Amino acid sequence: MVYLLNGINMTLFEFNQLDELQQYVLLSQKSVQVAERKYGLYEYSLFQLFSFYIESRLHINEQDIRGIKTYNFIDIPEPYLMQIDISEAI
Numbered sequence: 001m002v003y004l005l006n007g008i009n010m011t012l013f014e015f016n017q018l019d020e021l022q023q024y025v026l027l028s029q030k031s032v033q034v035a036e037r038k039y040g041l042y043e044y045s046l047f048q049l050f051s052f053y054i055e056s057r058l059h060i061n062e063q064d065i066r067g068i069k070t071y072n073f074i075d076i077p078e079p080y081l082m083q084i085d086i087s088e089a090i
Contacts, residue, residue: 012052012070023068027054035083042066046080 015023031047031054038044043058053071058064071077076084 010050012072015049015052015054016070023054024065027056027068035080037079044079046076046084 010026015026018026026049027047031049033045034048034053035046036044038060041060043060045056045058047054047056051073053073053076055069055071055077057066057068059066
């Protein structure tokens with residue numbers, strides 16, 4: 001079971017303290033996909049969850065998630081920047 005540590009909101013630090021299963025549950029149930037890209041045999045998706053971002057890496061042929069990385073807004077990888085609507089963040 002996933003518990004939100006701050007009631008309604010969760011920080012990037014708190015998310016990173018969760019175990020892998022809890023992270024995947026939050027990613028699949030509470031996040032919003034904001035961008036995607038392909039590179040080699042992988043499809044990368046960027047999701048927003050609360051005030052931070054999560055990138056998932058999916059193997060195209062095997063259709064399974066191979067890992068996730070987390071970012072603050074200012075650390076989002078450059079390939080996503082043109083796809084994200086930042087009008088509400090300014």
